[in-house]
Amino acid sequence: MKTTLARLGGVYLLPVAIGIFTLFLIPTSTWLTLTIAGLAMGMMIFLMASGLSLIFGLMDVLNFGHSAFVSFGAFIAASVLAALSSWVSGGSAALNIAALLLAVAAATTFGAAAGWFFERVVVKPVYKDHLRQILVTMGALIVAEQLILAIWGGVPIAVPRPAVLEGSILIGNVAIETYRVFAFLLGLAVYVAMYLVLRRTRIGLLIRAGVENREMVEALGFRIDRLFIGVFMAGSALAAMGGAMWAGYQALITPTLGAEMMILVFIVVIIGGLGSIEGSLLGAIMVGLTANYVAFLMPKMALASNMILMMAILLWRPYGLKPAVQK
Amino acid sequence: MSAGGSALRLDDVHTDLGQHRILHGVSLDVPEGGVHVLLGRNGAGKTTTLRTIMGLWRARSGAIVFRHHDITAMATPDIARLGIAYVPENMGIFGGLTVEENMRLASNDGSFDKGRLDRIFALFPAMQKFWDKPAHALSGGQKQMLAISRAIIERRDLILIDEPTKGLAPSIIRAMIDAFREIAKETTILLVEQNFLFARSLGATVAVIDDGRIVHTGPMAELAADEALQTRLLSLSLEAHQ
Ligand SMILES: Nc1ncnc2c1ncn2[C@@H]1O[C@H](COP(=O)(O)OP(=O)(O)OP(=O)(O)O)[C@@H](O)[C@H]1O
Ligand SMILES: [Mg+2]
Numbered sequence: 001m002k003t004t005l006a007r008l009g010g011v012y013l014l015p016v017a018i019g020i021f022t023l024f025l026i027p028t029s030t031w032l033t034l035t036i037a038g039l040a041m042g043m044m045i046f047l048m049a050s051g052l053s054l055i056f057g058l059m060d061v062l063n064f065g066h067s068a069f070v071s072f073g074a075f076i077a078a079s080v081l082a083a084l085s086s087w088v089s090g091g092s093a094a095l096n097i098a099a100l101l102l103a104v105a106a107a108t109t110f111g112a113a114a115g116w117f118f119e120r121v122v123v124k125p126v127y128k129d130h131l132r133q134i135l136v137t138m139g140a141l142i143v144a145e146q147l148i149l150a151i152w153g154g155v156p157i158a159v160p161r162p163a164v165l166e167g168s169i170l171i172g173n174v175a176i177e178t179y180r181v182f183a184f185l186l187g188l189a190v191y192v193a194m195y196l197v198l199r200r201t202r203i204g205l206l207i208r209a210g211v212e213n214r215e216m217v218e219a220l221g222f223r224i225d226r227l228f229i230g231v232f233m234a235g236s237a238l239a240a241m242g243g244a245m246w247a248g249y250q251a252l253i254t255p256t257l258g259a260e261m262m263i264l265v266f267i268v269v270i271i272g273g274l275g276s277i278e279g280s281l282l283g284a285i286m287v288g289l290t291a292n293y294v295a296f297l298m299p300k301m302a303l304a305s306n307m308i309l310m311m312a313i314l315l316w317r318p319y320g321l322k323p324a325v326q327k
Numbered sequence: 328m329s330a331g332g333s334a335l336r337l338d339d340v341h342t343d344l345g346q347h348r349i350l351h352g353v354s355l356d357v358p359e360g361g362v363h364v365l366l367g368r369n370g371a372g373k374t375t376t377l378r379t380i381m382g383l384w385r386a387r388s389g390a391i392v393f394r395h396h397d398i399t400a401m402a403t404p405d406i407a408r409l410g411i412a413y414v415p416e417n418m419g420i421f422g423g424l425t426v427e428e429n430m431r432l433a434s435n436d437g438s439f440d441k442g443r444l445d446r447i448f449a450l451f452p453a454m455q456k457f458w459d460k461p462a463h464a465l466s467g468g469q470k471q472m473l474a475i476s477r478a479i480i481e482r483r484d485l486i487l488i489d490e491p492t493k494g495l496a497p498s499i500i501r502a503m504i505d506a507f508r509e510i511a512k513e514t515t516i517l518l519v520e521q522n523f524l525f526a527r528s529l530g531a532t533v534a535v536i537d538d539g540r541i542v543h544t545g546p547m548a549e550l551a552a553d554e555a556l557q558t559r560l561l562s563l564s565l566e567a568h569q
Binding site: 209213215219 | 423
């Protein structure tokens with residue numbers, strides 16, 4: 001029984017099980033819409049969570065400032081889209097897409113650069129000291145949030161969405177929002193790219209080894225701190241990319257966007273297991289689906305449902321579903 | 328001691344861990360070539376000595392010289408790149424990586440020298456058999472073989488090995504003895520052991536550490552021949568292996 005399940009995909013069956021279970025509770029066309037929304041949301045959360053998971057896995061660094069990259073990514077993307085408003089609202093699909101890609105690229109580039117700065121100035125002095133990591137990164141988060149308030153003000157900002165991604169694709173009587181499909185595909189592309197880097201390159205091999213045993217990687221002659229700064233920059237860039245995509249999804253953003261997403265991001269990292277992008281993807285999809293199904297079935301339970309999901313999984317698998325290090 | 332210079336010299340090395348003073352002036356001369364043994368009972372400071380050499384823990388005072396390099400304050404990766412391999416007590420295997428990936432990490436440019444690989448497969452056939460299997464699936468003895476294979480996938484000048492026989496069956500220990508003799512033809516080995524029989528069959532020289540100090544150094548043959556000295560130096564825990 002157990003081995004049959006494992007052969008069919010093991011824990012990867014969990015999101016499928018959630019989907020099949022809710023199919024009995026929700027009318028099919030609504031269910032399809034919710035499923036697409038859940039997958040898209042899951043992919044955006046995956047962008048935010050995967051970097052954090054690797055950062056913790058590789059260096060044991062608890063970065064509570066991670067959500068600042070999400071927020072900054074969202075606001076930078078919103079500003080770029082606003083600046084390119086003629087492209088965004090114009091009739092040319094190519095310009096529409098170009099505007100969105102530019103916005104996402106600007107956010108991602110900022111994330112990488114800010115990640116470099118953050119690692120050198122904030123995180124590096126407190127390697128190996130969890131308590132100070134929490135204090136220092138929390139402090140940096142407050143500074144970053146104040147910066148956002150100072151630059152963009154405290155009022156919610158409307159995010160112009162490219163016209164071509166504004167509508168829906170109709171399949172039968174099911175309307176699928178184009179933006180959700182786009183977000184899903186972008187997240188999937190990032191996952192595949194990360195997977196290939198981790199599995200097929202020497203840098204990836206070093207990262208996977210470092211997540212398991214930093215000391216041994218150093219004893220084999222590699223500077224783990226150089227590896228870590230790269231991972232930190234990539235993780236911050238992805239968080240900003242996730243924030244940018246989320247901004248387009250929400251259409252209205254506030255400076256607390258990052259902090260709000262962070263609850264789900266931490267749940268994903270914990271459910272997935274530290275240091276593994278497979279775990280992050282699995283956790284993110286489950287959280288995205290659960291959030292959408294429950295929001296429809298029992299709106300008041302939306303956030304609580306993910307907390308319950310996390311607790312149930314931790315009772316069953318204390319290290320998460322796919323931890324990088326086998327205990 | 329054997330002819331030639333020393334591969335590694337420790338001079339009055341003191342190491343603290345937190346509040347505790349662990350090494351109280353370790354002086355050690357590891358001659359070039361062959362197997363040299365650091366013996367000592369549980370908690371004597373053997374692992375601490377190796378970790379201090381590798382820069383994983385810092386000497387508070389004293390000097391560690393490898394060939395002509397003062398490595399006392401060097402970073403671990405730089406020490407490794409000078410040509411020192413380290414096989415830690417817990418073996419340091421990456422369980423999520425395959426046998427091949429574990430070895431690939433230790434090769435200088437990520438590729439393998441066919442001749443060396445064949446010699447490793449001859450020493451440890453299990454490595455070939457489990458080549459593309461995840462290392463966490465290996466048995467304890469096979470993990471130890473992998474840890475040693477990883478240390479010799481490139482020619483190193485010095486290999487530090489921490490208690491490789493711990494928990495291994497006698498038949499595997501015999502295979503290890505053959506392997507170490509082979510490896511010692513091209514490399515200097517500093518072997519930390521508690522198993523005196525194993526140490527005796529390999530070591531050219533021996534140093535005995537107790538309570539963070541070296542209490543005896545000399546040729547292995549001398550210690551092997553002198554039962555009274557053995558009894559005096561090596562505690563009950565060592566006799567238990569005999
Ligand atoms: N991280 C640490 N912090 C404080 N003390 C430590 C630490 N690690 C080891 N010690 C102490 O240092 C002393 C030497 O330990 P070490 O591991 O070097 O001994 P050993 O000779 O390798 O013993 P064994 O044969 O059991 O491996 C012991 O008394 C041990 O309790
Ligand atoms: Mg030890």
